[in-house]
Amino acid sequence: MKTPVEIVVTGAAGHISYSLLFRLAAGELLGLDQPIVLRLLEITPALNTLAGVVMELNDCAYPLLHKIIVTDDPEVAFQGVEYAFLVGAKPRQQGMLRSDLLEQNAAIFAAQGRVINQVANPKVKVLVTGNPANTNALIAIKNAPDLPANCFSSMAMLDHTRAISQLALKCEEPVTAIKNVIIWGNHSCTQYPDLHHAKVNDSEALSLVEHDWYIDQFIPTVQYRGTEVIKARGQSSAASAAHAAIQHMRTLVYGTAPGTWVSMGVASDGSYGVPEGLVFSFPVTIQDGQISIVQGLELNEFSLEKLRINQEELIEERQAIKHLL
Ligand code: NAX
Numbered sequence: 001m002k003t004p005v006e007i008v009v010t011g012a013a014g015h016i017s018y019s020l021l022f023r024l025a026a027g028e029l030l031g032l033d034q035p036i037v038l039r040l041l042e043i044t045p046a047l048n049t050l051a052g053v054v055m056e057l058n059d060c061a062y063p064l065l066h067k068i069i070v071t072d073d074p075e076v077a078f079q080g081v082e083y084a085f086l087v088g089a090k091p092r093q094q095g096m097l098r099s100d101l102l103e104q105n106a107a108i109f110a111a112q113g114r115v116i117n118q119v120a121n122p123k124v125k126v127l128v129t130g131n132p133a134n135t136n137a138l139i140a141i142k143n144a145p146d147l148p149a150n151c152f153s154s155m156a157m158l159d160h161t162r163a164i165s166q167l168a169l170k171c172e173e174p175v176t177a178i179k180n181v182i183i184w185g186n187h188s189c190t191q192y193p194d195l196h197h198a199k200v201n202d203s204e205a206l207s208l209v210e211h212d213w214y215i216d217q218f219i220p221t222v223q224y225r226g227t228e229v230i231k232a233r234g235q236s237s238a239a240s241a242a243h244a245a246i247q248h249m250r251t252l253v254y255g256t257a258p259g260t261w262v263s264m265g266v267a268s269d270g271s272y273g274v275p276e277g278l279v280f281s282f283p284v285t286i287q288d289g290q291i292s293i294v295q296g297l298e299l300n301e302f303s304l305e306k307l308r309i310n311q312e313e314l315i316e317e318r319q320a321i322k323h324l325l
Pocket of ligand 1: 128
């Protein structure tokens, strides 16, 4: 039997994890011959709920699920992990200012960044899903000085697959016909879903759809999809977010297909004028686990303006938590 791989999921009693954990245990990340250890981190008051989730995981008798470790101690949770899904975060509560939310979550990700730095496998891949995801990833990076920044990325995959799906529906094509959509910037309503480089089969996407549809329908639909899901379900996206988290991590493991890219929040190296260090969603390719920002894409004035707005928002977020960097 192969040696089990250690995977941590934080916020393990939450909604996204309720989909994520069962798919990890079924082998959807690393394949059907790779046993795993699931290390589940929660805050103390949620351990009781988590105990119920663990009962269900055990009840499935997953052949690949070697062991489950449940804890409220980050040092136990992150010990030796190769893959870290940072899902747990404080939700915004009524009356809470955006700056309060930023601050409270920043404290969580600063602490977790420090522990990851100390006890995780040095080759760990960390995916930050908990919001505000980009800035939380930035804080974790800054608090893990011994690890390369590219061990960390934030999730834009749900926005990316939402964009693929909307374009496929519009063109009445299967999603497999679509490639190279881009989500630039922040995982917020400011994000910029860009079709200028997207292809449907081998045609330019923007030659197949009306310009007005792109501006007035496609962009806001992708930007506000999360809000629409909440309106309809009364709860935020969970199964689709879990799917996106697995897709993101699988792309880090298996790489991108030749000629294609995905969108990920990564620390900027100054590409496209985005200030160095800011965690910004870019089009990226992955080869042998290495993330590279796609270079040389032409951006028109419209796109440049959208990138600027995203930069400003992320700089503002960084400013609000600068004491933790
Ligand atoms: P839930 O509120 O259902 O679950 C969050 C869980 O995190 C709770 O069980 C809570 O006890 C736990 N938690 C809080 N602080 C913790 C800490 N310090 N250590 C460990 N666990 C902690 O939220 P859920 O719907 O699962 O969403 C989780 C996060 O994902 C939220 O921040 C949400 O905004 C974010 N999302 C991000 C998306 C993205 O594309 N980046 C999309 C989906 C989702 O909205």
